[in-house]
Amino acid sequence: MVENVIWPAALDATRTRNEGRRVAEDLAVPEPTVDEIAKAVQQVGYDARIEHEKTYPREYEPRGRVVVTNADDASKSDLLGAVAAYLQVLRD
Numbered sequence: 001m002v003e004n005v006i007w008p009a010a011l012d013a014t015r016t017r018n019e020g021r022r023v024a025e026d027l028a029v030p031e032p033t034v035d036e037i038a039k040a041v042q043q044v045g046y047d048a049r050i051e052h053e054k055t056y057p058r059e060y061e062p063r064g065r066v067v068v069t070n071a072d073d074a075s076k077s078d079l080l081g082a083v084a085a086y087l088q089v090l091r092d
């Protein structure tokens with residue numbers, strides 16, 4: 001069983017690649033929340049568990065993280081791209 005961790009910084013359009021953004025800037029959304037990310041993960045078809053008390057190592061304020069389970073058939077970059085696309089749909 002593979003668990004992938006998605007930090008909000010990985011999908012945040014206000015961050016640079018050096019600050020932790022993992023997707024292209026046109027796919028990223030500004031200030032994503034863990035609730036939005038979890039909803040997008042479920043839309044993609046995977047199970048999501050939210051951990052609100054966690055802090056990304058490059059940040060000082062805890063924004064939480066989403067742990068994606070049962071994503072054995074997708075790489076992390078594919079998963080992040082699909083989640084980013086659904087986040088844009090959820091925001092519109």
